[in-house]
Amino acid sequence: MTSIRDIAQMAGVSAASVSRILNNDPAFSINENTRQRVIEIANSLNYSTDKNKRGTRSVGDDLTIGLIVRHNAQSEFDDPYFRDIRRGIEQEAAKWRLKTIQAFRMRDEKKDWDQLKRYGAVIMISEMTKEATEYVSQLNPNLILVDNYSKNPQFDCIQTDFATKTREILDVLYEKGHQNIAFIGGSSSCVTAEGDVLYSQDEVRAMSYIEWMKLHNLEAYIRVLQGSWKTETGLQLAAKLLNEENRPTALVVGSDPLSVGVYRAISEAGLSIPEDISIISFDDNEMSKFMIPALSSVRMNAEEVGRIAVRMAKERILKERTMPIRVVCGSELRLRESVKEV
Secondary structure (H helix, E strand, O other), X not given: OOOHHHHHHHHOOOHHHHHHHHOOOOOOOOOHHHHHHHHHXXXXXXXXXXXXXXXXXXXXXXXXXXXXXXXXXXXXXXOHHHHHHHHHHHHHHHHOOOEEEEEEEOOOOOOOHHHHHHOOEEEEEOOEOHHHHHHHHHHOOOEEEEOOOOOOOOOEEEEEOHHHHHHHHHHHHHHOOOOOEEEEEEOEEEEOOOOOEEEEOOOHHHHHHHHHHXXXXXXXXXXXXXXXXXXXXXXXXXXXXXXXXXXXXEEEEOOHHHHHHHHHHHHHOOOOXXXXXXXXXXXXXXXXXXXOOOOEEEEOOHHHHHHHHHHHHHHHHOOOOOOOOEEEEOOEEEOOXXXXXX
């Protein structure tokens, strides 16, 4: 159940101050705005000074954030981006004395949808279909979408700036003399309410690449190869690309795990990076700077993404905000040894 310490943490005051405010201690002097803040938080959490009994909501759940996740432990290990988002969520939730619980994985065939009604908020990491997302919001309107490119204005949504960053990458390569630039990436996908995965080639980085190439009159060089996000796929797609007569001088790769496969394919083809092909990737995993040559990559602070999601959920739980917002998180391009001029 909600405790005085929970309210104190969220209000930024001591537990003793909360106790005296809620018990209407006439001898206690405190700023009126702070007093109102504590009372509003207590009310929003259904706190009762009558033996700390609660209102009609289920015990403890209004301080719990339910997580709907796409990836299992193995896929989070293979792609640390989503592992780091979850870590950021857990750290920030603990800071505010909020609990987190994995409600279910998107791909589970059987889901306990009704449990979502009990939680103070729900964070969905990655994308479900429009129909599934709307169903979740009907069960719990305090829904935060993370790493989601929905254009529906009714949802709180956290997105990356990867479309803009793709254009920045291409600008850098173009300034270094590259025009014959290809793209290797994974497919976009979303999950239905039944757990089925729907794949699409409309991935944000791939689409941004195509638009940029067309704007620079480089349509003749456009090549987009997409598959899964696994390292083996990077190897296969790069091997296919390197067999073409008009081999590209530069590659934009959708993730670092894919780039590991691309490096292997280039090595097996007897070519060198960056002498024969320049490469810029996304993720900037820890391994990037230890690859030979060191991989140029886009760094997104995934843990911060998770922390922002919790702060948005907290605003909803405490009714500090009712207007939906869309947050675009900025990333950083880190150029290393895998790029050179032609």
